[in-house]
Amino acid sequence: MKFYEFFIAWRYITANIKQSLIIAGAVGIGVSIIIFVPSINLSFFNDLIDRTVASAPHITITKEIDTFQRDIRVLDREFEEDLLLVDQTQTRRRDINSYRRVLSEIEPINGIVAAAPFASGQGIIVRGAEERGVSIRGIIPEREINIINIQDDIVRGRILDLGTNDIVIGVELAEELNVDLEDRVTLTGPRGTNRTFKIVGIFSTGLKGPDETQIYIELNAAQQLLDLGNDVTGIGVSIADIYKANEISERIENATGLDATNWIEDNRQILEQIERFRLIVAFINFLIIFAAASSITSVFILLISAKSKEIGILKSMGAKNFSIMSVFLIQAMISSVVGYLGGVIGAKLLIEWYSYILSTATETFLTTEIPELTLNTQYAFIALFYSLLASFLASIIPAYQAAKLNPVEAINA
Template structure:
């Protein structure tokens, strides 16, 4: 095998000092394929990690709900069970509301009934604004009677600010304003009292940095929200729970499911199953699409080696005359594909590593040259390109590239092996 390796190396480097131009072009093809794959997968992984981090930061690690989707009239038992299992919990009332400011009506708002303590402990709110990590951007952290904290996007959309007033309607109440008549049609529910929206005062403006969260969520005191939804005092729609490690909470969840048999417990991964699933599928799809670059490079190796077999027909005949077996001749050409794949993968990994390291500088340069912001902060919750290189991903890319390049060399190698030595020696 050493001799076949030696000969394969010499065929790739026919001159003493440099590889041939054909070999170089094949290596460059593999290099680019591997580098692009590595960069794209690293960015996809970084993006997914960042997304997961934001999800964990802005959501409970798990939610406990009544199995039959009823309100939890006394969430204390659930809170105690979570604490006993090693977690922390907070009862929450959440639901969609309509928000009116002047003559404007916003139908895409979700109200969270909670308390200032939970916002401080779970979302990192501080009492007053200041600090990049502090979601509270202006006002103060206060959820007393009829006080709300809204996001900067909502403040801008509703054209309001600290001290401003907004009206909040409960869709549940609105639905009670009419009765359905048995003979068809509707009538005003005379038993229903006149419905008025609740007026809230804005005490704080926040920004979590996650666009869909900031766009829709506002916070109010849990008692205000209970009243808004006509729920009994002390009840909750769900209990939010937090464990010590959101990424490894299987045993905690399993203990809770045993302790709370009449409740549904869903983890943050299950809540965001669709989003996380899409991200995982996207990453796999990107791999399969971009591996085609390496596949094309492998085909170029096939073409190069087919040409090489024709050019070296007499040399192949000579090798056979000197005693090289069919297997040895096969190996000489297969090893050329392997070497191109291995060298291309190595240089591709280095190039990919460099691009990942300088990705933000490159992005900045492209932004400056094209006068466009590649990732507007209003739409994306990052303005720097995230990246996370997973060694297993790199190993899969390198292995796939080397295997494809080696397989690319197999066809010409088999053709070389099948050559009749006497005819090959006569070949002009």
């Protein structure tokens, strides 16, 4: 390429500012959407995955499920006779005994960071006239903090050094019961066992579900309340690479003979929805690029028609076909780069605006914390590639047509 080609291309840009702005605007709008939509959704998806793996073990070890038969009688109260006898199959997961042996078997497995036993079940928490259904989780705090990110969620009080009569509850539940640190509550297990606990910690995960229903007590206290003896409900496992959960789960099952489910299996529907959404976004991006390219092509066809006489003069002065093509391709690339820069700025402003809107509407979401929304640099580079490619492909045909113009016909047109 020669310098005069850049010079002529720049003259065309400045002399036809309206057409140049149309090209830059088409590219800019496309770039803004290509960056904004995926960046927003990636922020939400990453936050969702982070919260999912932080609020539950990466892998949960449990014992096989028992299947048993149960007869259900439907009675006619008037005649006190059986109307129907239902033979119903029910299932119940067995508890793990000798959990210390299981810990010794799994901790040497490569990729496992930590493991912690737990006892879980349903119960009712009572404070005065207020009572709520809760999910009980008995833990060894020193182990549990390496599995679930609860230590960072504590907003008041503590969870380490949890005594047998201590309890940690969520901030939403504390507000509903109108309690605070040092207050006492009564916890009733599924078999009617009652026990009084002192509140020593209050946590906030940012998710209304756990903050309203989840409570933590010491493992031995939970075993007594849930009538488990020395057994545990399961063992939570934390791993170094969360995307190797399936592989490590299989190793655990081979080593222990127990069932090992992981966060990928538990959240398969969510992950599949994320993949489907990414495909939809990719298709939308294609449509945006196609629309921008169509606009650029239309502008260049009109521009070349208006500049046909000048093109004929250049060719009569010895300009080669390649030089004529280069003039219009350079013009397209410069306009595209300007549009790209404007699109990046526009995407950044859109993200800031959307973050502000979300921060003022947290009550409409199932979370009290909105994820930090950031402009994803990967999508910015993808948008740069696609914008330049679209501009090049959209302008190459009109540029080729311009290069093929007969100089005599072009001058006389």
